[in-house]
Amino acid sequence: MADEEEVEEEGSKKKSKxxxxxGLVLALAGGGGGFYAVQSGMLFGSHEEAAADSHVEAEPMPNVVFVPVDPLIINLGGRSRNQFLRFRSSLEVDGAYExxxxxLLPRVLDILNGYLRAVDVKDLEDPSALIRLRAQMLRRIQTVTGEGQVKDLLIMEFVLN
Structure with missing residues (x-):
């Protein structure tokens, strides 16, 4: 039995590297070959071809003007822990209707002021309600200015103090 133990110890000590x-040589050769194939353009095409394919004529930007709306400060009263709403926005307008x-900005201010005073304070405090409030305000503005003149309402500042 002693002979078997010696043979096993010698066999475990002589593992080949x-x-x-x-494996290391093959990994290096594969990595180098892959690098060469990508750099030379054999794989995925050449850089010049990709640049030529990606060059697409861009459409001209539409004639859009941003009309700033005067800032509003709305008193929320004693119904809330916040006392004031500070609101500032701009209107995205087609250049022909600027x-x-x-x-009509005085009318737009009147509509926004009236709407924001009528909105429940809980809706103003809910962060997820801002999208719905924005859609409601845009619809009212489009009613005042006429269909198709105001494309969007951009809210620049909506702060509860």
């Missing part, structure tokens, strides 16, 4: 070396919409 050749498979590890072969003068008409600018002339």
């Amino acid at each position: 050749m498979p590890l070396i072969i 003068a008409e919409v600018t002339a």
Whole structure:
């Protein structure tokens, strides 16, 4: 039995490192070959072809003007822990309608002021309600200015103090 133990100890001590070396050499050769194939354009095409394919004529930007709306400060009263709402926005308008919409800004301010005073304070405090409030305000503005003149309402500041 002593002879068997000696043979087992010698066999475990003489493990060859050749498979590890072969694996390392093959990994380096594969990595180098892959790098060369990508850089030379054999794989995925060349950089010049990709640049030529990605060059697409861009459409001209639409004639859009942003008309700033005067800031509003709305007193929320004693119904809330917040006392004031500070609101500032801009209107996205087609360039052809800029003068008409600018002339109607006092009416837009009146509509926004009236709507924001009528909204329940809980809705103003709910962060997820801002999207719905924005849609409601935009619809009212479009009613005042006329269909198709105001494309969007951009809320720049909506702060409860």
